[in-house]
Amino acid sequence: MVRAVRGCVLLGAALFGLAACGAPTSPVPVATGADTVTITMTDFQLTPNPATLTPGAYRFHAVNAGRTTHAIALSGPGVPEQRTVVLQPGQTADLTATVQPGEYDVYCPVDGHRAKGMETHLHVGAAAATPAPSSGDTGGY
Numbered sequence: 001m002v003r004a005v006r007g008c009v010l011l012g013a014a015l016f017g018l019a020a021c022g023a024p025t026s027p028v029p030v031a032t033g034a035d036t037v038t039i040t041m042t043d044f045q046l047t048p049n050p051a052t053l054t055p056g057a058y059r060f061h062a063v064n065a066g067r068t069t070h071a072i073a074l075s076g077p078g079v080p081e082q083r084t085v086v087l088q089p090g091q092t093a094d095l096t097a098t099v100q101p102g103e104y105d106v107y108c109p110v111d112g113h114r115a116k117g118m119e120t121h122l123h124v125g126a127a128a129a130t131p132a133p134s135s136g137d138t139g140g141y
C-alpha cells in the first residue's frame, strides 16, 4: 500500500515535470517554412518569393535575371536599409535580415529603376493565414 501511494506520487511528479518542460524558453524565433526569400530582378520588375513571411531571420537571395545592372535595397521595421552590390546580368547576391511584423520596402537603387517599377513590398505578419478578399461590388460601371 505504501508502495502504491509512492508510485502514484512519482507518476504525478513525472507528469508535472513533462508539463513544465512543454514550454521551453527559446530565445530564437522559429522560422516557419522557407528561410530563404528569392528576389528575382528583371527589366524592370522585382518578384519576391515568398512575398509574405512570418517573423524571423531570412536570407534574401537576389538574382539578376535582367539584361542590365540591378541591385536590391531592403528596409523596414528594425532593419536599416541594406543593399547588395550592383549585379551584372546573371549575378546573384545575398542579404540577411531578421524581420518582424510589418511591411518592408524592397527596391532597385540603380538610377531610375525604382521609378520604372522595380519596387515591391514584403509583408510580415504574426498570423500565417490571410483572409481571402471579400468580393464586393466592383463599382464604376
Ligand SMILES: [Cu+2]
Pocket (backbone or CB within 6 Å): 069, 070, 071, 108, 109, 110, 113, 118
Ligand atoms: Cu534595377
